[in-house]
Amino acid sequence: MTDSESDTWSISVVRTGGFAGLKREWHVGSADAPEVDWRLLVDACPWSSVARQQPAADRFVWRIEAHGGNRDRRATLGDANLVGAWRDLVDRVKTAAKD
Amino acid sequence: MVHGIVPPYLLARIAELDDERFAVAAQAARRALRYDEPRRAARLNFSLDASNNLVVELTDGPNRTISDAQNGETLPGEVVRREGDEPTGDPAADEAYDGLGATFALFSEVYGRNSIDGAGLPLDATVHYGVEYDNAFWDGERMVFGDGDGEIFGRFTASLTVIGHELAHGVTQYTAGLEYQGQSGALNESVSDVFGSLVEQHSLAQSASEASWVIGASLFTDEVEGTALRSLKAPGTAYDDDVLGKDPQPAHLDDYVETDDDNGGVHINSGIPNRAFYLVATALGGNAWERAGQVWYDTINLDLAPDTTFAQFAAATVRAATSRYGGASAEVDAVRTGWSTVGVETGDDDGLRV
Numbered sequence: 400m401t402d403s404e405s406d407t408w409s410i411s412v413v414r415t416g417g418f419a420g421l422k423r424e425w426h427v428g429s430a431d432a433p434e435v436d437w438r439l440l441v442d443a444c445p446w447s448s449v450a451r452q453q454p455a456a457d458r459f460v461w462r463i464e465a466h467g468g469n470r471d472r473r474a475t476l477g478d479a480n481l482v483g484a485w486r487d488l489v490d491r492v493k494t495a496a497k498d
Numbered sequence: 499m500v501h502g503i504v505p506p507y508l509l510a511r512i513a514e515l516d517d518e519r520f521a522v523a524a525q526a527a528r529r530a531l532r533y534d535e536p537r538r539a540a541r542l543n544f545s546l547d548a549s550n551n552l553v554v555e556l557t558d559g560p561n562r563t564i565s566d567a568q569n570g571e572t573l574p575g576e577v578v579r580r581e582g583d584e585p586t587g588d589p590a591a592d593e594a595y596d597g598l599g600a601t602f603a604l605f606s607e608v609y610g611r612n613s614i615d616g617a618g619l620p621l622d623a624t625v626h627y628g629v630e631y632d633n634a635f636w637d638g639e640r641m642v643f644g645d646g647d648g649e650i651f652g653r654f655t656a657s658l659t660v661i662g663h664e665l666a667h668g669v670t671q672y673t674a675g676l677e678y679q680g681q682s683g684a685l686n687e688s689v690s691d692v693f694g695s696l697v698e699q700h701s702l703a704q705s706a707s708e709a710s711w712v713i714g715a716s717l718f719t720d721e722v723e724g725t726a727l728r729s730l731k732a733p734g735t736a737y738d739d740d741v742l743g744k745d746p747q748p749a750h751l752d753d754y755v756e757t758d759d760d761n762g763g764v765h766i767n768s769g770i771p772n773r774a775f776y777l778v779a780t781a782l783g784g785n786a787w788e789r790a791g792q793v794w795y796d797t798i799n800l801d802l803a804p805d806t807t808f809a810q811f812a813a814a815t816v817r818a819a820t821s822r823y824g825g826a827s828a829e830v831d832a833v834r835t836g837w838s839t840v841g842v843e844t845g846d847d848d849g850l851r852v
Binding site for chain 2 (some may be wrong): 415417418419422453454455457459
C-alpha cells in the first residue's frame with residue numbers, strides 16, 4: 400500500500416440531542432480538504448480512553464467516526480467532553496464540510 | 499448581607515411588630531432574619547382588608563443572578579444583573595431574568611414550592627454562551643443559553659417555554675430524579691415541556707383551550723418552515739422544513755422510536771407523555787396548571803424510581819390524582835383516558851419505592 404492510499408480519510412460527525420433534539424451531520428473526505436493533515440488531527444484524539452459521561456439534560460451528544468490509516472475509529476462524547484483534540488477535529492470537519 | 503427585595507432594616511421593624519393583625523408577617527420576618535437558616539429572598543405584599551387595616555404579608559421571592567459568558571464557554575461568566583436590579587438593556591439577560599421570575603411564580607404561587615429545591619435555591623443563569631451556540635441546557639446548577647446561529651435559531655431566551663423547561667429540569671433533579679436515558683429520560687424531558695408550557699400559560703393567564711401548547715415558538719428564524727420545536731397538542735407537526743426535515747416526535751406508543759442517539763431519543767419520545775398531559779388538561783378544561791398540572795406536580799414528588807417507565811409513570815399519575823381528588827373523580831377519569839389514548843395502559847405497577 401502506498402502512502403497516499405493509507406492517508407485517505409473519511410470522517411463523520413453526528414450531533415444529536417440538545418434542547419431542540421435536532422440531528423446534524425457533517426462528513427468530510429480527505430480529498431475534500433487535502434491541505435488538512437487529517438492523520439495528525441485524528442491521532443491526537445484519545446479514541447481508546449473516552450471518559451464515560453453521565454447524560455446531562457439538553458446537552459448535545461457527539462458521535463465521531465474516522466475511517467483511514469487501515470483502521471476504523473468511533474467515539475461517543477457528551478458536549479462537556481468535546482474539548483482539546485476532539486474539539487479541534489470536530490471544528491475542522493465542520494469547516495471543511497461547509498465549504 | 500441578605501440580597502432580597504425586603505431590606506433587612508424593614509424586616510427587623512416587621513419582626514418587632516406586636517400586633518395581632520400582623521402576627522403572620524412578624525413571624526415570617528423573624529424567620530427570614532434568623533441567620534442559622536439558609537439566606538432567602540422574600541416579597542412583601544401590602545393590601546387593605548375590609549376594615550381598612552393595612553395587611554402586610556411576607557411571601558417567598560426569587561433570588562436571581564444573570565451572568566454573561568461574553569461568547570466564551572467558561573461558566574458562570576460576568577454577573578450583569580442581580581435580584582432587584584434594573585433591566586440591563588440586553589434582551590437576552592433581561593428575558594432570562596423575567597423568565598426565571600415567571601417560572602418561580604408558577605411553582606411558588608400555584609404549587610407552594612419555593613424555587614428549584616423547595617428551599618429558596620438561588621436561580622442562576624448564563625446568557626451569550628459560546629459562539630453561535632444552538633442550544634440551551636441545565637448543567638445541574640445553572641441554566642445556560644446560547645445566542646443561536648442566526649440562520650436557523652435565534653437566541654434561546656426568546657421563548658418563555660425554554661426558560662421554564664430548563665428550570666423544570668432542576669425541579670426534576672430535586673424531586674423525581676428521572677434518569678436521562680430511554681423512557682425515564684423521555685419522561686424527564688416531558689416534565690420539562692409540560693411545566694415549560696404551564697409557565698407560559700400561567701404568565702399569559704391562558705386557559706387550556708386558549709394555549710398554544712407548543713415549545714420554543716419564536717426560536718426559529720424566518721428562514722425555517724415551522725411554528726415551534728415541539729407540540730404537546732400534536733407531536734410531529736411543529737415543523738416541516740427543507741433543511742431540518744420534519745418534526746420526528748411520535749404521538750402514540752406504537753410509534754416509539756428506538757435509537758442510540760440523543761440518550762435513547764429523549765427529545766423524540768417525550769411526544770407520547772406530552773400528548774397524554776395535553777389530553778388530560780383539555781378534558782378537564784379551565785386552567786391547565788390547576789388540576790392537570792397539580793396531578794403532574796404531585797406525581798414528580800412521589801418516590802419514583804430513577805428508571806421509571808411510561809407505564810409506571812402513568813400509574814403514578816393515577817395514584818396522585820386518586821389521593822388528591824378521590825378514586826371516583828373526573829381527574830382520575832381524565833388521567834386514565836389521556837394515557838390510554840396515547841397507548842399507555844395504567845396498570846397497578848407504579849414502581850414506587852414504598
